[in-house]
Amino acid sequence: MTTTRTFTISPVQIPTSIESADAADFIAAIEVRNLVEAHSYGTDELSYSPAEILPRWLDPHKKHWMFVAWLDGRIVGRGCIDALLDEPDTCWLDLRVLPEYRRLGIGTALAQRVEDAAREDGRTKLIVYAVSAGSSGEKLPSPTGFGSVPRQNPEVRFLLGRGYSLEQVERGSRLALPVDNVELAERLAASAAAAGPDYRLHEWSGRVPARWLADMAALYTAMSTEEPSAGLEEPESVWTPERITQTEELQAGDGRISLFAVVEHLPTGRLCGLTVLSVPAESSRVVSQEDTLVMPAHRGHRLGTWMKIANLRQLQRDHPGHSAITTFNAEENRPMLDVNEAVGFLPMGYEGAWKKLLGVPES
Incomplete structure (x- = not known):
């Protein structure tokens, strides 16, 4: 007999301070962000504390939305939207689900929720950066001619299935100190x-x-x-x-x-x-x-x-x-990569930069 695991998705109110009484869900969502980042890169060096990330969410020049998925009494995934106030078309999405809670439909539900919210706000261009671990097999090349992502990776198949197109590959680099x-x-x-x-x-x-x-x-x-x-x-x-x-x-x-x-x-x-x-x-x-x-x-x-x-x-x-410095650059940005490599930076991972265009909502 198959047991269905039921999850729920809810919006998060962004707190004004990490010490606020309503900050618990935001803090838990940042922990999800850090755990997924560590799983994707194989290191926790890219983790940020909630106090370090909160100022980005309080920037008065931007609009933000955050949704979280609840299962087993905890937050196990999050979907975020980041947009500029003075630019009406573009927004950036971020989707993360804890590895042990994947393949339950949570990622699909979160993606639909943030895409719907973006559409309701009149956004027509969605941008997603997704880490792609190296693997053997067929590659999906970047249209820039620099870099690729493994076509059979789960995040690649997920984004292609939702109508996103790969536009660029970014390199994460690390300099040992x-x-x-x-x-x-x-x-x-x-x-x-x-x-x-x-x-x-x-x-x-x-x-x-x-x-x-x-x-x-x-x-x-x-x-x-x-x-x-x-x-x-x-x-x-x-x-x-x-x-x-x-x-x-x-x-x-x-x-x-x-x-x-x-x-x-x-x-x-x-x-x-x-x-x-x-x-x-x-x-x-x-x-x-x-x-x-x-x-x-x-x-x-x-x-x-x-x-x-x-x-x-x-x-x-x-x-x-x-112990180290980390940085990110587009694979085609050879002048900056030359500078980094001359200093001593080495590759630590790669991200695909994806785009999806939405139809203009009916008035």
């Missing part, structure tokens, strides 16, 4: 010499200095469109000095610190590149490489390498003890 300080000094000097006299490096930790707020807003805005996004055609996310300070206020209690290295173009006095490391408070945890960008007009001067080496040196000097 520490890196030899003598080697860093030599690379830093070589990069500075290659950059030439028109550029100056600046470093800081924590909040963006007031003098650089406008320039950093311009760089963050460019970051949203300058990164290769292939057929995803990800929309522009507009940043302002006010948005930067709002984000810093939201992140003030998350326990992490940001380390910045930027390059100023001296003839104009404007910043033309940035890189950022997000450092957790616990030295036992790995560091996350966040945005890295060199504006197009300033490429070809090894500014990316210069900034990354300086940022790495700052990390090892001021926050020693972390």
Whole structure:
């Protein structure tokens, strides 16, 4: 006799604080996120605490939805939507089900729930990033010509079955720490010499200095469109000095610190590149490489390498003890992968970037 296991799906109210009385479901949903990420990559190095993730959900420039699946008295899956307030068409979906609760229809139900919510909000383009573990057999190539995912993987068959198309493959990379300080000094000097006299490096930790707020807003805005996004055609996310300070206020209690290295173009006095490391408070945890960008007009001067080496040196000097840095890049973004590989990053896994177009809802 077959026993049917009944699950339910419900929305989650996002708490204003992890200490709030209504934060339990959000905390449990983040635990699901971390457990699935660890299962997918074979390491818990990509885990974040609920306190570190909550500021993203409280960003006033975005809209969010979260649904969770309940079974056996616990949250066993979650489906999320992330969207920009000032861009009406695109949204990003995230679906996760604990491995021991798969093949029960939970993933399908969560996918339908978030797709329906996106459609009701007028969204017409859905983007999903899904980890694809390597395996033998037929590959589904990225239309960019760089990278592929195993066609018979469960997540690949699931997304294809729901009408998603693979648009891009992203590489997750890891740099083991520490890196030899003598080697860093030599690379830093070589990069500075290659950059030439028109550029100056600046470093800081924590909040963006007031003098650089406008320039950093311009760089963050460019970051949203300058990164290769292939057929995803990800929309522009507009940043302002006010948005930067709002984000810093939201992140003030998350326990992490940001380390910045930027390059100023001296003839104009404007910043033309940035890189950022997000450092957790616990030295036992790995560091996350966040945005890295060199504006197009300033490429070809090894500014990316210069900034990354300086940022790495700052990390090892001021926050020693972390075992690694992780980062993600599109497989076709060869210039950035060249920079990372020169620093010492090695591949740790791959994600497919998928897109689905919805019909415009009837008025």
